[in-house]
Amino acid sequence: MTDTPILHVDMDAFYASVALRERPDLVDQPVVVGGGGGRGVVLAANYVARRYGVRSALPMTRVRRMCPHVVVIEPDYATFTSVSSSVMETFREVTPVVEAMSLDEAFLDVRGSTRRLGPPARIAERLRSTIHDEQGITCSVGVAASVSVAKLASRRAKPDGVIVVPPAExxxxxxxxxxxxxxxxxxxxxxxxxxxxxxTVGDVAHTPLRTLQRAVGDHLGRELQHLAWGTDRSELTPRAGPHEPERSMGADETFTRDTDDREVIVRELLRLSARVAGRMRSADVAGRTVTLKVRFADFTTITRSRTLPEATDVTVEIHRAVTRLYDALGLQRARLRLVGVRVEGLVPRATVHRQLVLGESEHGWADADRAVDRATRRFGTAAVRPASLV
DNA sequence: TCTGGGGTCCTAGGACCC
DNA sequence: TCTGGGGTCCTAGGACCC
Structure with missing residues (x-):
């Protein structure tokens, strides 16, 4: 048995590290992964770039000012996903209790593994060397009794280290x-x-719960008190992927240039609706609440949502709903930076039984979508598009 | 040329029902 | 006629995480 059964494993600068496997000539240079053109941000920066103050989520424009000779690499999600799957497999060789948080980090409960593999610190080192040998990237591990302490420990351990925080410490x-x-x-x-x-965290720990709750709300107040004493959860929810099953699916896109052109906006909403509906269909889910997101040129963002009588996964229905929401805004000359489409309240499609309103006939849009899906599978996404997108 | 895109959860008010 | 809780659904916004 162990009093520190929770491991938090976090890849170091994951996207950048994976990208640099292909470009070992660049390892000593500042490198970021992210959208290079126009309005992109940093997804990951290697440790050389971090010396210039470059961090995740920083606008690329600022990065180039801070570090003019930075090398920008476009993200290759297919590779990231496949490396992630291999790493998660490595975790599962240690314990079946793995809670993946994202592509590059996971919690492991090693309670059942210490008899076979030794104490948690040894398990952590074993994981680190396996991942390094098999994937050519480094990771850091935090070991503790609870989830949040393990996570803070892995952050402290970065890069390429292990920190164990026993209960007494x-x-x-x-x-x-x-x-x-x-x-x-x-x-x-x-x-x-x-x-x-x-x-400090100590300040929070020694503040009466009621005071804390008046400041930040009931829920967060209670949460913070637990975090401050390290008494948060120590039970994991084993999950294969980051989110499974999803409660909502959405897509949004920032325009390369702000626009107030309704035609451009409605066409973008169609593209996004098709993307979301397609993902819903391949996940065999449908949803009732459709949300439009609009971000104005000044970055203020609003949402408008509408709950439909029946769950849908049909592109045209989602598009119709968001277009109505958009028109109901009654925008005149407002320039938009981004639009987004999201469907919430997802349920398995098998549980949806469509009731046709009397006098209304089936339009056949669902059949059309499935035909599009089949063609997309055979010929690729570029092959089939709604007529207005061609 | 500041500020992506994918999500989750919480809050709060109003409607509506019991 | 006045006064009430509680629960759920819907909508909008906000904060946060990776």
């Missing part, structure tokens, strides 16, 4: 940290807590 590890380090505390909540004079 949890508070001395956690309490000096800034509140912003806690999971669920982002920029806004950090600023709020700082304004209340709560700077």
């Amino acid at each position: 949890v508070t001395s590890f956690l309490h000096p940290l800034d509140v912003g380090e806690l999971y669920g505390v982002g920029e806004k909540t950090q600023a709020l807590l700082h304004r209340f004079g709560l700077l």
Whole structure:
């Protein structure tokens, strides 16, 4: 038995590390993976680039100013996904209790593995060397009794290290940290807590629950108190992939240039509706609530949603719903930066029984979609498009 | 030439029902 | 006639995570 059964394994600069396997000549140069053109942001930066202050989510325009000789590599998701699958397989050779958080990180519960493989720290090193040998990338591992402490430990261990935080050391590890380090505390909540004079995790730990809840709300207040004492969950939910099954599916796209042209916008909504509906059909789900997202040139963002009488996975129906929502906004000359389409309330398609309204005949759009799906599978996405997109 | 795209969860108010 | 909870659904926004 072990008192630190939770491992958090996190690949170091995952996308950048994978990209650099193909370009070993670049390892000593600042490299970022991300959309190079126009309005992209950094997906991952290697550690050389980080010395210039380059971080994930930074606009590429700023990156080029900070580090003019940076090398920008376009993301190759197919490769990222396949490396991720192999890494997750490696995890499962250690324990069946793996909770994947994303392509590049997962929690492992090794309670059942210590008899066979030794203490958690040894398991962590074994994982690290296997992944390094098989995939040519490094990772860091945090080991603790609970999920959030393990996660903070892996961050501290980066890059290419392991940190074990035994129960007796949890508070001395956690309490000096800034509140912003806690999971669920982002920029806004950090600023709020700082304004209340709560700077460190220790400050939060020693604040009465009621006070905390008045500041950040009932739910988050309680959550923070647990995080601050390391008494968050230690049970994992084994999951094969990052999200499974999904509660919503959506797609959005930033225009290369802001636009107020209804025709351009409605056509983009069709493209996005087709993308979302297609993914819903391949996942065998349908959904009732359709949401339009609009981001204006000044970056303010609004959403408008509509719940349909019946769940759908039909491109034309989703497109019709978001187009109505868009028209109902009554925009005049407002320039849009981004539009998005999302369908929520997903249920297995098999549970959806369409009731045809009396007097309304089946339009055949669902059949048309399935024909498109078949053609797409045979000839690729470029082969079949709605007429207005050709 | 600032600020992507995929998600999840929480809050809060109003409608509606019991 | 006045006063009430509780629960669920819908909508909009916001914060957060990777």
